[in-house]
Amino acid sequence: xxxxxxxxxxxxxxxxxxxxxxxxxxxxxxxxxxxxxxxxxxxxxxxxxxxxxxxxxxxxxxxxxxxxxxxxxxxxxxxxxxxxxxxxxxxxxxxxxxxxxxxxxxxxxxxxxxxxxxxxxxxxxxxxxxxxxxxxxxxxxxxxxxxxxxxxxxxxxxxxxxxxxxxxxxxxxxxxxxxxxxxxxxxxxxxxxxxxxxxxxxxxxxxxxxxxxxxxxxxxxxxxxxxxxxxxxxxxxxxxxxxxxxxxxxxxxxxxxxxxxxxxxxxxxxxxxxxxxxxxxxxxxxxxxxxxxxxxxxxxxxxxxxxxx
Amino acid sequence: xxxxxxxxxxxxxxxxxxxxxxxxxxxxxxxxxxxxxxxxxxxxxxxxxxxxxxxxxxxxxxxxxxxxxxxxxxxxxxxxxxxxxxxxxxxxxxxxxxxxxxxxxxxxxxxxxxxxxxxxxxxxxxxxxxxxxxxxxxxxxxxxxxxxxxxxxxxxxxxxxxxxxxxxxxxxxxxxxxxxxxxxxxxxxxxxxxxxxxxxxxxxxxxxxxxxxxxxxxxxxxxxxxxxxxxxxxxxxxxxxxxxxxxxxxxxxxxxxxxxxxxxxxxxxxxxxxxxxxxxxxxxxxxxxxxxxxxxxxxxxxxxxxxxx
Numbered sequence: 239x240x241x242x243x244x245x246x247x248x249x250x251x252x253x254x255x256x257x258x259x260x261x262x263x264x265x266x267x268x269x270x271x272x273x274x275x276x277x278x279x280x281x282x283x284x285x286x287x288x289x290x291x292x293x294x295x296x297x298x299x300x301x302x303x304x305x306x307x308x309x310x311x312x313x314x315x316x317x318x319x320x321x322x323x324x325x326x327x328x329x330x331x332x333x334x335x336x337x338x339x340x341x342x343x344x345x346x347x348x349x350x351x352x353x354x355x356x357x358x359x360x361x362x363x364x365x366x367x368x369x370x371x372x373x374x375x376x377x378x379x380x381x382x383x384x385x386x387x388x389x390x391x392x393x394x395x396x397x398x399x400x401x402x403x404x405x406x407x408x409x410x411x412x413x414x415x416x417x418x419x420x421x422x423x424x425x426x427x428x429x430x431x432x433x434x435x436x437x438x439x440x441x442x443x444x445x446x447x448x449x450x451x452x453x454x455x456x457x458x459x460x461x462x463x464x465x466x467x468x469x470x471x472x473x474x475x476x477x478x479x480x481x482x483x484x485x486x487x488x489x490x491x492x493x494x495x496x497x498x499x500x501x502x503x504x505x506x507x508x509x510x511x512x513x514x515x516x517x518x519x520x521x522x523x524x525x526x527x528x529x530x531x532x533x534x535x536x537x538x539x540x541x542x543x544x545x546x547x
Numbered sequence: 548x549x550x551x552x553x554x555x556x557x558x559x560x561x562x563x564x565x566x567x568x569x570x571x572x573x574x575x576x577x578x579x580x581x582x583x584x585x586x587x588x589x590x591x592x593x594x595x596x597x598x599x600x601x602x603x604x605x606x607x608x609x610x611x612x613x614x615x616x617x618x619x620x621x622x623x624x625x626x627x628x629x630x631x632x633x634x635x636x637x638x639x640x641x642x643x644x645x646x647x648x649x650x651x652x653x654x655x656x657x658x659x660x661x662x663x664x665x666x667x668x669x670x671x672x673x674x675x676x677x678x679x680x681x682x683x684x685x686x687x688x689x690x691x692x693x694x695x696x697x698x699x700x701x702x703x704x705x706x707x708x709x710x711x712x713x714x715x716x717x718x719x720x721x722x723x724x725x726x727x728x729x730x731x732x733x734x735x736x737x738x739x740x741x742x743x744x745x746x747x748x749x750x751x752x753x754x755x756x757x758x759x760x761x762x763x764x765x766x767x768x769x770x771x772x773x774x775x776x777x778x779x780x781x782x783x784x785x786x787x788x789x790x791x792x793x794x795x796x797x798x799x800x801x802x803x804x805x806x807x808x809x810x811x812x813x814x815x816x817x818x819x820x821x822x823x824x825x826x827x828x829x830x831x832x833x834x835x836x837x838x839x840x841x842x843x844x845x846x847x848x849x850x851x852x853x854x855x856x
Contacts, residue, residue, distance in 0.1 A: 529850075535764055
C-alpha cells in the first residue's frame, strides 16, 4: 500500500505580503510526501546536493517515508525562489537553479519497483517515463506537469500521457495543454490522450475530477488567511494518492473521498510557509476538515431521497 | 409566497463566438422572473418604452408573473449591447442606452406592497431603497449591484446594505466593494455592513453562501458548450429567491437548497441566448439537474456517519 513519488527535493525562498521564508524545505516530492505520509507509507525518489539539510526531513522518516531513493550527489541542491503579490494567486518565479537536478537520472532501489501507487510529480516527462519503466506493475499511475514541459517537451509528455491513469494539473496548464479554454472539454481532450482520470486544480476555486462516468467537485477550504500557496498542488496530490493507497481501491466512492483528502491537504499546505503545517498535524485535524467539507457541500432534498448518493 | 422583483426590462444585443442575438429579451428583472416563476409566483416592477414587444413576455404571464408593475412609458426602452470573447468569462459592454429607464421612479401597485420576498436587482441603490420603502413587512430582502454603483453611489449603496438581509454579487464586485481580494474576508466585511447572508457568484467556478453560521459551496454545472453568459447571475438569483419563496422558510437546510436551485437556473440561462432556455423548461429538467448537483458534490465517509449532514 506504499505510494512511490518521484519529484524535486528543493530549497525554496518565498516572498509573500505576509512574510518571507529563506532556503526552506520545498519541492514537489517533499510537499507530496508530507501530505501523503499522513495517510499511507511513502517511498521517495529524488536527488539533492551535498548542501541539503537532509536531517530536516527526519519528520518524514518518522512518519514512514522511505528516503532510500533520495540520492545525495556532488553539487548544489535545486533551489527555487518566487514571490506572490497580494492576491496570492500567481507565483512569480524569481530564480530557478537546477543544481544536481540538471543531471538527475532516477534509479529505483530494488524494493521500490513493486510500488502499486505511483506519483510522477512535475519533472521532465522523459524522467517520469524512466521511473515508470522501472516499476513492475503499478495499480495506478498519476502524473503532474507544468507549462515548461508543455511547451518544451510536448511529444514526450503526450507519450507519457498514453501510459498514465491519472493526470493532475492546474487550470492554466490544462488549457495550455489542450488549447481549449473550457475546462470540461479540456479534461475530455486529456482523456482521449490516455488518462481515464483527470483532476483539474483551480486554486482558490477548488478542484474537479473527471472520470469516464462522473464528475466530482471539491471546493477550496475557505481560508481568511492564506499564508503561502507554494506546494498546495503537490499536497493535494499527496492527499489524493495517499488516500487511495490507504483505501486500496479505485472505485467512484473512493475517488470522491480522495478528492476531499486532496482538498484538505491542499488547504493545510497554504496555512504556513513550506511544509511546516504538516510537521505536527494531528489525525483529528484532518478528520475535522473532512467533516467541514461535507458540511460545505452536502444538501438534502425530498426529491432525491431515493437517490444513490 | 410571491417574489417581488424590481429591475431592468431591456432589449439586449449580444455577440458571442457562437452567434449573435439582436434586440432579444433581456434585463435583470426578465432573467430573474424567467427563472423564479418556475418555482413561485412573481411580481415584476419595471419600465419599458412604447417600442417594447411586451407580448413577448406572455410566456411569463402564463407562468404566473404579474406584470401590473411594468409601466410602458413614452420613449425608448433600455438597450444593452455587449460582446464576449472566446473564453466567455467577461462581457464587454459596447453600448448602454438607458431610454425610459433614466427617469424611472418605481411605484408599486397596491397589492405588491405586501410582498414577503423581495429582490432588488441591479439598479441605482436610491431606486432600490424607494422600492424597499413601499413594501410593508418583507420576510427577506435581497439585492444585487454592480461596479457602476459601487463607484458612483457608494454611500447610497452602503445605506441600502444596512437595510437588506442578503447581498448577491459576483467576485469582482465584492472585491471592489470591500477592497479585499480574499473572497471570504470580503463576504465577512459585507456582513458587517448589514446583510446576514452573502452570496458570491464566481461564474464558471460556482458560487458560495456565507451566513453567520455556515458556508456553503455550489459548483457551476459543467457545460461543454456555454452559449451566452448574459443573465446567468439574475437567473441564479431567481432560482435562489424563487426556491425560498416556495419553501416559505429561511433555515440553513433551505438556504443550501436555494443555492443549488440558483446554480441550476444559472446553468440553464447560459445554454441559449436570452431567456430562451426557460420558455419551455420542464420541471423534470430542473429536478434532473438538482440531482446532478448532488452527484457532483456528495460523498460518504465512515468517519462522518453520525454527522448531521
